[in-house]
Amino acid sequence: MAKVLIPTPLRQYADKKDTVELSGATVGEVLAALTTQFGDLRKHLFNDEGKLRSFVNVYLNDEDIRYLDKDKTAVKDGDTLSIVPSIAGGSYGG
Amino acid sequence: MISIESGAWDVMISHAKKTYPNECCGAMIGAIDGDQKAVSVAVPLENAFTGEQGARYELRQEDLLRADSEARSRGLDLIGIFHSHPDCDAYFSKTDLENSCPWYSFVVLSIKNGEFDHANSFLPDPDQTKADKEELIWPKS
Numbered sequence: 001m002a003k004v005l006i007p008t009p010l011r012q013y014a015d016k017k018d019t020v021e022l023s024g025a026t027v028g029e030v031l032a033a034l035t036t037q038f039g040d041l042r043k044h045l046f047n048d049e050g051k052l053r054s055f056v057n058v059y060l061n062d063e064d065i066r067y068l069d070k071d072k073t074a075v076k077d078g079d080t081l082s083i084v085p086s087i088a089g090g091s092y093g094g
Numbered sequence: 095m096i097s098i099e100s101g102a103w104d105v106m107i108s109h110a111k112k113t114y115p116n117e118c119c120g121a122m123i124g125a126i127d128g129d130q131k132a133v134s135v136a137v138p139l140e141n142a143f144t145g146e147q148g149a150r151y152e153l154r155q156e157d158l159l160r161a162d163s164e165a166r167s168r169g170l171d172l173i174g175i176f177h178s179h180p181d182c183d184a185y186f187s188k189t190d191l192e193n194s195c196p197w198y199s200f201v202v203l204s205i206k207n208g209e210f211d212h213a214n215s216f217l218p219d220p221d222q223t224k225a226d227k228e229e230l231i232w233p234k235s
Contacts, residue, residue, distance in 0.1 A: 005162070005166075007162070007172070007197055008126065008165075008171035008172055008173060008197075009173075009197035009198065010197065018166070043220075044196075044197075044220070053220070055193075055194070055195045055222075057155055059155070059159060062156070062159075064155065082159055082162070084155045084158055084159050084162075085155075085158070085195035085197060085198075086153075086155065086193070086195070087152075087153045087158065087175055087193065087194065087195055087198075088143065088150070088151060088152035088153065088189075088193035089150070089151060089177060089187065089189050089190035089191075089192075089193045089194065089200075090117050090143070090149045090150035090151050090177070090179075090187065090189050090190065091117070091149045091179040091180075091182045091185075091187050091189070091190075092149035092150050092187065092189045093187050093188040093189040094185075094187055094188065
C-alpha cells in the first residue's frame with residue numbers, strides 16, 4: 001500500500017482524511033484508486049480531458065514524477081505520494 | 095474569513111521589507127474551522143523566479159512540500175500563500191491569477207517605499223479566470 005497525503009483544502013472531498021492508504025503498482029494506478037474511492041476529488045485534480053490540472057504536481061517521496069516515469073512511475077509498499085501545486089505570480093501585468 | 099496572528103504577521107511583514115524592492119513569498123500555516131481560517135505560523139520562502147523579481151515571484155514546489163510537512167508535524171494545516179507587491183497596491187494581478195491554485199488563500203502585501211501599506215486576501219477559482227476577495231484580518235500596529 002502507498003500513502004497519499006491529502007492537501008488540507010481537499011480533505012473535505014476525502015472524508016476529512018489527511019492521509020489515505022491505497023494500492024497500485026504505478027502512480028497512475030494509485031491516483032485512479034484515490035479518485036475511485038473519493039469521486040469528488042477527481043475534478044479538483046484532473047481537467048475535463050482526464051489530465052492532471054496544470055497547477056497539480058505529484059511527488060513520489062521527495063521526487064517530482066515528471067522527472068521519473070510520470071504516471072507510469074512504479075510505486076512500492078510504504079511509498080508516499082504528495083500532491084503539490086505550482087504557485088507563482090507577481091504584480092507584473094496589472 | 096482569514097485572520098493572521100501577530101507573530102505570523104510580523105514574520106510576513108519583516109520578510110516583505112527585507113526583500114524589498116523585490117517580491118517576497120511564503121506559506122501560511124494554521125487552523126481551519128469551516129470558512130474561518132486562523133494563521134498562527136508564517137514560513138518565509140525563497141523567491142525562486144529566475145528573472146527580475148521586482149514584479150514576479152515563484153515558489154519552489156519542494157519548499158511548499160516542506161512547509162506542508164512542517165504544518166503536519168505541528169498538527170496544523172497549510173492554508174495560504176503570501177507574497178508582496180513592492181510599490182504598488184495589493185491587487186490580484188493577471189500574473190497572480192494565471193499562476194494560482196484554488197486550494198489556498200492568497201494574501202498580497204502592498205509595500206510602498208519599503209514600508210507596509212495595506213493587504214488583501216483572494217480566493218482564485220479552479221479555472222484561473224477570477225479571484226474573489228476574502229475578508230482579511232491582521233493585527234493593526
